Amino acid sequence: MARRLTEEDQQRRTKVMELKRRGHSFEAIGAQLGISKQRAHQLYWDTLKKIPVQEVAEYRVEQAERLDEMLRRAYEVLERRHITVSNGRVIYHEDEPLADDGPTLQAIRTVLAIEEQRARLLGLNAPVKQELGGEVQVTYSFEGVDLGQLK
Known part of the structure; x- marks a missing residue:
């Protein structure tokens, strides 16, 4: 009980x-x-x-919406232009502010992490069943075994 x-x-x-x-x-x-x-x-x-099935479905929707918002924010960072700053000063290269790839790469990692979480939430990582068509012939070969003694 x-x-x-x-x-x-x-x-x-x-x-x-x-x-x-x-x-x-x-x-x-x-x-x-x-x-x-x-x-x-x-x-x-x-x-x-x-939790009843209906509530689980609602929870999944809520989580998916939360992930969508996080993804939207990560893409904002990804699409933004980032410049290199050192000691509070913008670093220039040939009279142009030097691009800082660090935030972009971090945003890419964040997007990938969010997408992985979404795939788990929605069950997209489940193993895929594959069916083989056509005629298949399998031959087994036993070496060093007397098949007559296996009875």
Whole structure:
């Protein structure tokens, strides 16, 4: 028989879900609630398992929207022109401000991370079944084994 959750347990689960939705790590959640990161992770997944299918679908939509906003902001950084500044001064090369590729490369890494998260959220990384067509003939060869002794 399942144990009934106390008010404190329910509040803790609610807080874990709220913090995770805001993007906090399990380590940060655990520190804030005075529990281990493993316990925060366990509470999160146990709670997710008990959420009705409709709510899970709504949660996925909410997460996808959050990822969309992050992606939009990352693309703003990616498309922006960045210049090199050293000691508070713009660095020039041939009378032109020197481009700084660092923020662009970081924005690319961020875009890739967001897209990876989206793929996991939507199940796009699931193994793909492939069906082979045509006639296939398989031949097994056993070396060093007397097939007559395998009965």
